[in-house]
Amino acid sequence: MKPRKPFVALLAALLLAGCATLSDEEASRRALDVMKTSFKERGQAKLDRLDQDDAQRACSVPPGTELPKATTERLEKANLAAIRYPSDGKLMGDWKAGERVAQSGVGMQYSDDPKRPAGANCYACHQLSKQEISFGTIGPSLYHFGKQRGASVAIQRYTYGKIYNSNAFTACSNMPRFGHKGILTEQQMKDVTALLLDPASPVNQ
Amino acid sequence: MNRSRRSAVRAGGVLALLMAAGIRPSLAQGQQWNQAAFAGKTLKDALAALGAPAAAASGSILIKAPEIAENGAVVPVAIESKLPNTQSITLLVEKNPQPLAASFDIPAGTEPSVSTRVKMAESSDVYALVKADGKFFVARKEVKITIGGCGG
Amino acid sequence: MADPMRIRIAEKDGLVNVRILMSHEMETGQRKDSSGALVPAHFIRNVVATYQGRTVLSAQWGTAVAKNPFLEFSFKGGKKGEKVIVTWEDNKGDKRTDEATIS
Amino acid sequence: MKRPSASLVAALLALAAAVASAGAQAQSDTIDEIQKYRQQLQDGNPAELWEARGEALWKQKRGPKNASLEACDLGKGPGVVKGAYAEMPRWFADADRVMDLETRLVHCMITLQGFTFAEATRRPYGAGSNRSDFESLAAWITSESKGVTMNVALGHAKEREAYQLGEKMFYFRGGSHDFACATCHGEDGKRIRLQDLPNLTRKAGAQLAYTTWPAYRVSQGELRTFQWRLYDCFRQQRFPELKFTSEASVALTTFLAHNANGAAFNAPAIKR
Numbered sequence: 001m002k003p004r005k006p007f008v009a010l011l012a013a014l015l016l017a018g019c020a021t022l023s024d025e026e027a028s029r030r031a032l033d034v035m036k037t038s039f040k041e042r043g044q045a046k047l048d049r050l051d052q053d054d055a056q057r058a059c060s061v062p063p064g065t066e067l068p069k070a071t072t073e074r075l076e077k078a079n080l081a082a083i084r085y086p087s088d089g090k091l092m093g094d095w096k097a098g099e100r101v102a103q104s105g106v107g108m109q110y111s112d113d114p115k116r117p118a119g120a121n122c123y124a125c126h127q128l129s130k131q132e133i134s135f136g137t138i139g140p141s142l143y144h145f146g147k148q149r150g151a152s153v154a155i156q157r158y159t160y161g162k163i164y165n166s167n168a169f170t171a172c173s174n175m176p177r178f179g180h181k182g183i184l185t186e187q188q189m190k191d192v193t194a195l196l197l198d199p200a201s202p203v204n205q
Numbered sequence: 206m207n208r209s210r211r212s213a214v215r216a217g218g219v220l221a222l223l224m225a226a227g228i229r230p231s232l233a234q235g236q237q238w239n240q241a242a243f244a245g246k247t248l249k250d251a252l253a254a255l256g257a258p259a260a261a262a263s264g265s266i267l268i269k270a271p272e273i274a275e276n277g278a279v280v281p282v283a284i285e286s287k288l289p290n291t292q293s294i295t296l297l298v299e300k301n302p303q304p305l306a307a308s309f310d311i312p313a314g315t316e317p318s319v320s321t322r323v324k325m326a327e328s329s330d331v332y333a334l335v336k337a338d339g340k341f342f343v344a345r346k347e348v349k350i351t352i353g354g355c356g357g
Numbered sequence: 358m359a360d361p362m363r364i365r366i367a368e369k370d371g372l373v374n375v376r377i378l379m380s381h382e383m384e385t386g387q388r389k390d391s392s393g394a395l396v397p398a399h400f401i402r403n404v405v406a407t408y409q410g411r412t413v414l415s416a417q418w419g420t421a422v423a424k425n426p427f428l429e430f431s432f433k434g435g436k437k438g439e440k441v442i443v444t445w446e447d448n449k450g451d452k453r454t455d456e457a458t459i460s
Numbered sequence: 461m462k463r464p465s466a467s468l469v470a471a472l473l474a475l476a477a478a479v480a481s482a483g484a485q486a487q488s489d490t491i492d493e494i495q496k497y498r499q500q501l502q503d504g505n506p507a508e509l510w511e512a513r514g515e516a517l518w519k520q521k522r523g524p525k526n527a528s529l530e531a532c533d534l535g536k537g538p539g540v541v542k543g544a545y546a547e548m549p550r551w552f553a554d555a556d557r558v559m560d561l562e563t564r565l566v567h568c569m570i571t572l573q574g575f576t577f578a579e580a581t582r583r584p585y586g587a588g589s590n591r592s593d594f595e596s597l598a599a600w601i602t603s604e605s606k607g608v609t610m611n612v613a614l615g616h617a618k619e620r621e622a623y624q625l626g627e628k629m630f631y632f633r634g635g636s637h638d639f640a641c642a643t644c645h646g647e648d649g650k651r652i653r654l655q656d657l658p659n660l661t662r663k664a665g666a667q668l669a670y671t672t673w674p675a676y677r678v679s680q681g682e683l684r685t686f687q688w689r690l691y692d693c694f695r696q697q698r699f700p701e702l703k704f705t706s707e708a709s710v711a712l713t714t715f716l717a718h719n720a721n722g723a724a725f726n727a728p729a730i731k732r
């Protein structure tokens with residue numbers, strides 16, 4: 001058979017798009033529509049959990065994807081501006097309470113009691129202390145975090161801020177925005193800050 | 206060893222428990238179940254109820270169990286006795302609410318080796334108590350239980 | 358009624374290896390259900406395996422044996438084609454007996 | 461202040477290296493020991509109890525039409541179970557829909573046995589003695605694909621669309637924690653606590669993960685299917701509740717199953 005021009009064009013288009021049948025934009029839209037009909041609200045997890053904010057939308061890309069600098073700068077600026085530091089000016093709480101928050105993985109799931117405090121589940125992704133051998137590696141090791149950095153006010157502000165809103169410092173970080181999204185209370189974030197920075201904390205032994 | 210007395214205590218315990226639970230013992234209740242030993246809340250109590258308050262440590266009992274278990278709900282434990290004339294193998298978990306987990310009678314012709322899986326409430330020493338030639342021997346191994354998964 | 362056991366028995370050089378899986382909740386009596394009520398203890402207490410009328414293993418279990426219990430042991434003198442019979446009885450008096458052929 | 465001598469610096473560096481390597485050593489021992497634990501579990505998988513129940517259930521006449529599922533077409537012809545799971549999800553002409561195993565079973569329960577959708581899907585996931593028919597059926601049906609090479613084709617346009625949507629959903633970040641599937645399953649060599657996280661964006665990771673579901677979960681004492689795996693991942697992602705056999709669940713399954721092509725199917729497995 002003699003290949004004709006429209007056929008070649010079609011073939012080229014197919015090759016370009018791989019096996020895809022929808023354009024990238026259409027696929028994103030369709031995927032969201034399908035998700036909205038595929039989930040149902042339960043307990044505290046309502047369907048608005050599928051409504052993405054600017055950061056979530058921009059960060060819905062494969063890990064390692066290089067985003068335009070303008071995008072990452074926009075996200076970091078907006079998230080930095082959204083950080084609310086404690087009004088009493090105190091950033092360090094009790095590291096012992098912080099350790100309990102770091103160990104707990106509950107909170108915000110539809111299976112969780114919304115009246116009970118949420119955990120931060122730090123150990124799921126980070127090494128923190130020598131004693132806890134069951135830790136994850138999605139995030140960097142935070143063992144000796146304070147020992148290496150000290151506990152100056154600047155370091156305290158960075159640490160508290162990072163816990164409050166990780167995207168303020170690294171756009172599209174894997175780490176939840178614990179303060180921004182209302183996962184942890186102000187006191188809990190102070191306690192986790194202390195866990196990381198207090199010289200007496202197991203993190204710094 | 207005062208066997209008849211122990212049996213009587215055991216039977217009394219079982220009956221009391223069954224009556225308390227409103228369950229009538231079935232007619233086919235031919236097998237025994239050492240109520241006192243299973244109810245013991247400490248290793249010492251359980252060993253005493255098993256008639257083995259002072260078992261000698263033995264290197265001829267092998268415990269195959271993981272040093273670290275990802276989940277306490279299922280911890281595989283295999284026990285093998287190299288002691289001649291092994292009559293029974295008993296598995297205890299020191300820090301469980303009731304340490305006695307399982308006890309196996311080994312008749313002549315059966316290998317002195319059993320494998321099963323137990324629940325562990327927390328990291329603990331696991332004990333293998335072996336009765337051989339009428340005497341009790343014991344070995345132990347530590348098993349660590351870790352927190353696993355996504356945590357919620 | 359309780360589900361059947363899965364029993365695998367293999368003979369090699371005169372030694373018969375028996376592997377048993379039992380379907381049982383093995384409730385400890387210490388777990389709470391979603392409404393906060395204590396789930397009563399329900400667990401296998403006795404297991405007996407026989408070969409040609411002779412007991413090849415008998416066991417007493419407590420609540421610490423894991424859910425859906427697994428048990429493995431070996432005995433001498435069993436022949437291919439013959440049966441091993443396994444019975445368990447739990448603390449509520451429920452019983453289950455299954456048999457498998459030595460292969 | 462006096463500058464530290466070179467020998468002191470060297471000693472400190474050596475000490476630091478020793479401490480670091482001791483830490484690394486302890487960590488690798490931990491991983492080795494966990495590996496041994498997993499090995500020890502392989503011998504005797506309670507999933508067999510579910511397989512036996514599932515086979516009986518497949519053959520049992522049930523429902524308003526008093527029919528068994530033996531005439532159910534899983535894609536290789538009515539009643540053909542062997543190897544069927546390794547080619548699912550797939551597009552079915554009679555439903556004009558891409559279906560994974562559970563979706564197809566629901567379809568057969570409705571069309572062959574006469575159940576309503578609500579009746580058929582009353583209990584997707586079992587708890588103790590309240591067993592799920594799907595978990596039993598899936599245990600048996602998938603066991604009939606053990607050793608079969610995964611071959612999920614994208615020959616039909618709807619299969620390609622499902623794959624494409626599944627891929628989008630995999631990278632979709634949302635909820636209170638900004639999590640996507642990719643947050644935990646998008647990089648090599650990561651773990652959560654001590655559990656290895658397969659990188660599902662790469663062939664090796666997708667193969668390892670997908671071919672070992674369904675699995676007996678020792679932490680739950682239950683046999684869990686791939687529908688459950690997605691359902692519970694989304695719970696932990698802090699998303700709302702994923703509907704059983706929903707279009708999103710099938711799309712994601714299509715994405716992951718196709719990525720596992722070429723590997724030998726190896727379930728029901730046993731996992732933490």
